[in-house]
Amino acid sequence: MKNNFLGFFLFFLAAVAFAQVDQVSVLQNDEGAKLVINGEDFMINGMNWDYFPIGTNFSYSLWKQSDDVIKAALDAEMGLLKNMNVNAIRQYTGVPSKWIEYIFKEYGIYTLLNHSFGRYGLTIDGAWEAVTDYSDPRTQELLLSEMDDLVKNYKNTPGLLMYLLGNENNYGLFWAGAETEDFPDDEEEKKFIGEQRGRPMYRLMNDAAIKIKAVDSSHPVAICNGDVLFIDIISEECKEVDVYGVNMYRGVSFGDAFEVVKEKLNKPIMFTEFGADAFNAIENTEDQRTQAYYLVGNWKEIYENAAGQGKAGNSIGGFTFQFSDGWWKFGQTKNLDIHDKNASWANGGYSIDLEEGKNNMNEEWFGICAKGPTNERGLYELYPRAAYYALSEVHKLNPHAKGVTPELVEAHFENIKLKDAETKTH
Structure with missing residues (x-):
């Protein structure tokens, strides 16, 4: 009798734990591709989120602070994120599962869990x-073993949305480190790098997806690619990946991205990063x-x-880059207390502040919130910019809601007035 009771009790605990885990899946039909959670269509209104007080850089970890902090x-x-109708954030591995659960249960915000997959280097055999x-x-061997740990540690975490592998690792095949650089123009060099270094990477990402999904069938696996570079190799090597995640900075329009991904991959597209800085490189002032x-x-x-909605039909949402300014992004290890105004790379898609021969992308100004000084507890306040208020209006619309038509989407965006959003910051 005692053994039967123990068995029932353990079964009950397992059932409760299982019931807490959302069933997240990708559904594709004649209308296109959707992300579905527990049978409900889900559009990702996401945000790239991190926590770096002024004076710190990538070596700082919020998760090493006290629980009260x-x-x-x-x-x-x-x-602040909940108030702007954000329903998901992108975080890197290292966040304890209890805080993913806390964010979800207290604020209804899911976490896209990002493993960098060797993007910034690895320690192998102690070197x-x-x-x-x-x-x-x-x-x-090392990366696939890390996938084992990843699934073991997070698979039953309430609030987990999906797994994301890498961070524009295809760009990392050309340069080392996290600081953004201008991209090489030579097509032959790109093709050579793609075959020699890119193909093994994408093949390994596919192996990682297989390993993850063998243990956790409740959460999709995505990769994070830089734009559509090497998409033909991806189509050949990443057949078991569920979602094409992409960091894309093309200006106000993504151009043909939706159609290219649909034609080449026939997978849903998720914008893991996109955005614009809040600094005008010509006027040398906040904008x-x-x-x-x-x-x-x-x-x-x-x-x-x-x-x-009548177009490519493969968009499942995205993650705006980013929630608050990163004062360490330019230089990485120096001038951490200075909000640097140097533009570190050029992008013609952002023509409003582009001058020929000059850079216009200010890495330390991508936040939709400005960052205040650090207090004695290591905390700071955020000051929402116009983009925060504009996106709050954007995310009031659910394109999957009943009765939402292309005409309604058009009208919704026409009614968002940037002047009104800017007024709210004063």
Whole structure:
């Protein structure tokens, strides 16, 4: 009798744990591709989120602070995100599962869990390798073992949306480190790198997806690619990946991205990063309205290309880059207390502040919120910019809601006034 009771009790606990885990899946039909959670269509109104007080850089971790500091930081920022109708954030591995669950249960916000997959180097046999060689058997063994740990640690976490592998790792095949650089123009060089270094990487990503899904069938697996570079190789090597995640900075329009991904991959597209800085490189001053202009234009296309809206039908949403300014992004390890105004790369898609021969992308100004000084507890306040208020209006619309038509989407965006959003910042 005692053994039967123990067996029933353990079964009950397992059933409760299982019931807490959302069933997230990708559904494709004649209308297009959708993300579905527990049978309900879900459009990702996401945000790239992190927590770096002024004076810190990539070496800082919120998760190494005391629980009361972590909770205070999350309550302040997740409250702001919930108020702007954000339903998912992108976070890197290292966040304890209990805080993913806390964010979800307290604020209804899911986490896209991102494993960098060797993007910034690896320690192999005790030695640091700055550039990851994905054809190296030791690298393959290490990364696939990390996938085992990833699934074991997170698969039953309430609030987990899906797994994301990499962060524009195809760009990392050309340069080492996290700081953005201008991209090489030579097509032959790109093709050579794609075959010699890219193909082994994408093949390993596919192996990782297979390994993850064998253990966790409740959450899709995505990769994070830089734009559509090497998409033909991806189509050949990443057949078991569920979602094409992409970092894309093309200005106010993504151009033909939706159609290219549909034709080449026939997978849903999820914008893991996109955005605009809030600084005008020509005027050398903050420019909130222009940032909001680019972001609203991007989200309009994301909604227009959702399933059932008459266009490509493969958009499942995206993650705006980013919630708050990163004062460490330019230089990485120096001038951490200075909000640097140097533009580190050029992008013709952002023509409003582009001058020929000069850079116009200000890495430390991509936040839709400005960052205040750090207090004695290591916390800070955020000051929403016009983009915050504009996106709050954007995310009031659910393109999957009953009765939402392309005409309604068009009218929704026409009614978003950037001047009104800018007024709210004063």
